[in-house]
Amino acid sequence: MAVPRSPGSSLDMPVTLRPGAEAKMRLGVVALCLFLQALALLTPQACGQETDGAAADEVKTEVLYVPEQCQQKSKKGDLLNAHYDGYLASDKSKFYCSRRQNDGHPKWFVLGVGQVIKGLDIAMMNMCPGEKRRVIIPPSLAYGHQGYEPAKIPPNATLIFEIELYAVTKGPRSVEAFSQIDLDSDKKLSRDEINDYLKKEFERDGKKRDPSVHENILVDIFKKNDHDGDGFISAKEYNVYQHDEL
Numbered sequence: 062m063a064v065p066r067s068p069g070s071s072l073d074m075p076v077t078l079r080p081g082a083e084a085k086m087r088l089g090v091v092a093l094c095l096f097l098q099a100l101a102l103l104t105p106q107a108c109g110q111e112t113d114g115a116a117a118d119e120v121k122t123e124v125l126y127v128p129e130q131c132q133q134k135s136k137k138g139d140l141l142n143a144h145y146d147g148y149l150a151s152d153k154s155k156f157y158c159s160r161r162q163n164d165g166h167p168k169w170f171v172l173g174v175g176q177v178i179k180g181l182d183i184a185m186m187n188m189c190p191g192e193k194r195r196v197i198i199p200p201s202l203a204y205g206h207q208g209y210e211p212a213k214i215p216p217n218a219t220l221i222f223e224i225e226l227y228a229v230t231k232g233p234r235s236v237e238a239f240s241q242i243d244l245d246s247d248k249k250l251s252r253d254e255i256n257d258y259l260k261k262e263f264e265r266d267g268k269k270r271d272p273s274v275h276e277n278i279l280v281d282i283f284k285k286n287d288h289d290g291d292g293f294i295s296a297k298e299y300n301v302y303q304h305d306e307l
């Protein structure tokens with residue numbers, strides 16, 4: 062099954078800051094990056110503050126537009142493509158606009174795993190491609206007591222986002238991706254299987270690389286994902302996202 066590819070996988074504004082992927086990377090490279098990024102994420106990055114269990118700390122969602130046709134609603138682990146504008150609730154000033162970044166391309170990110178602030182992970186669940194929402198996020202699900210200096214978000218700031226979702230696709234840690242790598246279908250990924258997968262992805266992008274790069278990636282993947290050290294990445298180890306709770 063063809064998985065639509067990402068033009069870039071990092072989000073600049075939310076707390077998980079990764080070097081920006083280039084917009085015009087070749088598709089294979091992008092897919093590889095997503096895959097590696099997913100495999101490399103041992104634990105979803107902590108974003109903002111933990112909820113202190115306060116009942117008032119809810120995301121308020123207002124649906125502005127829903128398309129008539131909705132094939133696939135977003136769920137945890139999906140790869141989403143969206144534009145969003147962020148405002149401070151206090152004075153309605155805009156602190157973020159995804160349209161002004163990355164040549165105006167919408168952002169790609171995996172939903173529900175801490176790639177964006179917690180409030181957005183919650184706010185974008187069950188959303189249809191094409192849907193627009195306006196959401197109000199309390200500080201506890203955003204940048205908390207600290208705020209976020211690089212985006213000029215003050216401490217204890219309630220945030221408002223206007224979101225337009227363009228695409229919902231299976232994420233890099235989907236069951237489909239796992240089966241694709243698991244050539245002998247024994248429900249665990251061996252070194253050889255991942256090696257094969259990497260090799261194919263590398264061939265697809267056609268760039269010359271020192272073999273040591275490949276080897277290092279492989280070692281890194283196992284170091285970060287083979288938690289019980291049995292030399293295989295089990296479905297459970299692969300799908301780290303199932304463990305974290307929203």
Ligand SMILES: *[C@@H]1O[C@H](CO)[C@@H](O)[C@H](O)[C@H]1NC(C)=O
Pocket residue numbers: 206216217
């Ligand atoms: C943020 O809110 C907490 C209480 O929730 C308070 O203790 C703290 O002083 C506030 N910080 C600022 C800078 O207003």
Ligand SMILES: [Ca+2]
Pocket residue numbers: 243244245246247248249250251254
């Ligand atoms: Ca296998």
Ligand SMILES: [Ca+2]
Pocket residue numbers: 286287288289290291292293294295298
């Ligand atoms: Ca293992």
